[in-house]
Amino acid sequence: MKIFHCQNCNNPLYFENTQCLVCGTLLGYKEDSLQLISISTSDNGYTFFSPDGTIYxxxxxxxxxxxxxLLKTDATSQFCTACSLNRTIPNLSDANNLKEWRKLELAKHRLVYGLLRLSLPLIDKEAAPHEGLAFDFLSENSNTTDKKPVRTGHMNGLITINVAEADSVHREYMRKEMAEPYRTLIGHFRHEVGHYYWERLISGQDETLxxxxxxxxxxxxxxxxxxxQHxxxxxxxxxxxxxxxxxxxxxxxxxxxxxWAHYLHLVDMLETAFYFSLETGANFLSSPLKMKADFDPYQEPNFEVILKAFRPLTYAINSLNRSMGQQDIYPFVIPDPVIEKLRFVHQLVHGQKM
Ligand SMILES: [Zn+2]
Ligand SMILES: [Zn+2]
Ligand SMILES: [Zn+2]
Structure with a gap:
């Protein structure tokens, strides 16, 4: 993920910020230019004037x-690209649902950011029922009609997320139940959208299949x-x-x-490293710990470049976590067959011959 800066005071900002904590300026995310822009004039409610004069x-x-x-003021939709994909949102009469929905949206907006950076097709299911993508955020208590448990999953472009997964206690409980080393909201989103892109990019494409x-x-x-059986x-x-x-x-x-989810993790982490100009093992002439995040992984056509930088980076961030007594943030080891599978994902999203 990119690191942003306040246009007014140059304070570093996170993707999710709506206000600069230093100078108080209001912020909005402009998806076409990947920028958090600051408000310069406000009249009826929130109106953002970008430097090129466009009003948002x-x-x-x-x-x-x-x-x-942000949306252009003359946009027909009231929702941004990420929010227009919602088919069902949690019942907001329950205050707890609003709290959990925020966490879900945070993860989903990061997902959509990554998909847009990879120029992947992002089609609203309402406009294109067969090819489109949509999200249902369901709670078990709101699912009163059939009393079935809500299962996080994907079916024909519809991704269902169990709102309970936003609760860290529930998620940790499930992680232990399933004996998983890693369970996060962004992980769920990236996994489920992988099923969607399998249908979009692989199904029916003889050679790719x-x-x-x-x-x-x-x-x-x-x-x-x-x-x-599993x-x-x-x-x-x-x-x-x-x-x-x-x-x-x-x-x-x-x-x-x-x-697929793993590939999205990998490019997101490398993009963050890129914006911090991270470098590890600089004093070694040659070492498996040496990397320099001097490239944009979303634009990088050569998978070897990504792979070479990624391994030392994960070793470094795991070591930092261990210094703080935390578990490894990257609890994975990539065997050779998985490298080939990741390469396949890379070539597919970059439209390269496989
Ligand atoms: Zn500021
Ligand atoms: Zn939105
Ligand atoms: Zn799955």
Missing amino acids: KYCKNHQYDVCNW EGFRGLFGDERSDYGQALH YQNGAPANWNQHFISKYAASHPWEDWAET
Whole structure:
């Protein structure tokens, strides 16, 4: 993620900031230029004048403090690109839901930022029911019609997120239940959207599908049975030699979604490192700890460059976490077959021949 600066006082800002904490100026995110712009004049409510004279307004969800994105004042939609993908939001008459929704939106806006940076198609399901993407944020208590538990998942472009996942206690409980080393909201979003892009970019594309099956296996094997077996028996003992996670070993579709999510983690972390000009192992002539984040990973066509920088970076950030007595922020080891799968994702999103 990019690091932003206040146009008024140069204070560094986070992507989610709606106000500069130093000079108090109001801020809005302009997605076409990846900028947080400062307000220069305000009349009816919030009106942002960008340096080029264009007038912007906040996305309608700004009123709930869940979005800081801007729209042109003459835009037909009241919602930004990220918020217009919402089909169902939590029931806001419950104050706790608003709190949890904020966390979900924070993760979802970061997801959408990354997808836009990769120039991936982002189609609103309301406008294009067959190809589009939409989100349902559901709580088990709001799901009174069928009393079924809410399952986080993807179906034909509709991503359902269980609002309970926004609660860190619940999430940690689930992480332990599922024996996962890593469980986050952004991880859920990146995984589920991977299923969506499998349908958009691979399904029905003969050559790509063949490449996919060569690396991930044949997705036509019984999905329901594969998941059942995974939950009954767990992953095979040698899963870590072939997969990024135990769950990835359950079925080629889950392997794909886990690998896709991992690729998005990887480029996001490297972009953050890039904006901080991070460098590790600079005093070593040659070392596996040496890296320099001097490239934009979203624009980098060569996967080797990404891979070479990523490994030392994860070693460095894990070491920093250990210094603070925290668990490894990056609790993964990438075996060679997963490198090939990540390369496949990279080539696909960059439109390269595979
Ligand atoms: Zn400021
Ligand atoms: Zn919005
Ligand atoms: Zn999945």
